Amino acid sequence: xxxxxxxxxxxxxxxxxxxxxxxxxxxxxxxxxxxxSGESVQSSQQAPAxxxxxxxxxxxxxxxxxxxxxxxxxxxxxxxxxEQWGTFDGRYWVNNKFGFDGGFGxxxxxxxxxxxxxxxxxxxxxxxxxETRQNIFYADAEILPMFTSGNGSSTSFWGIQGGxxxxxxxxxxxxxxxxxxxxxxxxxxxxxGGSSSNTSFGILGGIMNxxxxxxxxx
Numbered sequence: 001x002x003x004x005x006x007x008x009x010x011x012x013x014x015x016x017x018x019x020x021x022x023x024x025x026x027x028x029x030x031x032x033x034x035x036x037s038g039e040s041v042q043s044s045q046q047a048p049a050x051x052x053x054x055x056x057x058x059x060x061x062x063x064x065x066x067x068x069x070x071x072x073x074x075x076x077x078x079x080x081x082x083e084q085w086g087t088f089d090g091r092y093w094v095n096n097k098f099g100f101d102g103g104f105g106x107x108x109x110x111x112x113x114x115x116x117x118x119x120x121x122x123x124x125x126x127x128x129x130x131e132t133r134q135n136i137f138y139a140d141a142e143i144l145p146m147f148t149s150g151n152g153s154s155t156s157f158w159g160i161q162g163g164x165x166x167x168x169x170x171x172x173x174x175x176x177x178x179x180x181x182x183x184x185x186x187x188x189x190x191x192x193g194g195s196s197s198n199t200s201f202g203i204l205g206g207i208m209n210x211x212x213x214x215x216x217x218x
Contacts, residue, residue: 157188182209185201
């Protein structure tokens, strides 16, 4: 009888200990799970965002470099003369839809033999049409003012043109090359000194302008 009471006392004490320790074990398990979840969330927040699929690699970066423009300038009512000028520009793709490019530089002053200075400017907007990781195909519209002065004479040329461009990013290098073809153009040439201005408008077979350039992206 005494043995039976002793074993009953041991059983009751054991059950009491189990119930007493169960909440503590559950709390410890919950705390460990919460800590693990917090570490997972923190590590996911610190991890850099992965590139989006086929987005062009230079989106959101600033690129600088030279450009060379070639255009048919309307010097007379009978026709025009091919001119080239170089600029140093900056380019920035805001997102995978829009970008901007522009800069300034010097030209080759065939416009006026008496010219000693020719200043060329570029301002361009770009709209992406198709992109891959290394290439972006886009439509562009730009304005190209040029001014010459020297020996008491001055001339100005304003070109407004639009067309298509393709930029290629060299793989594993921060360098891109681009080319543009502008079959649509409105060109205004003014000789200054009271002379009348000359204007030409080109579509496809008319006045077509070309641009090539290089961009180093940061």
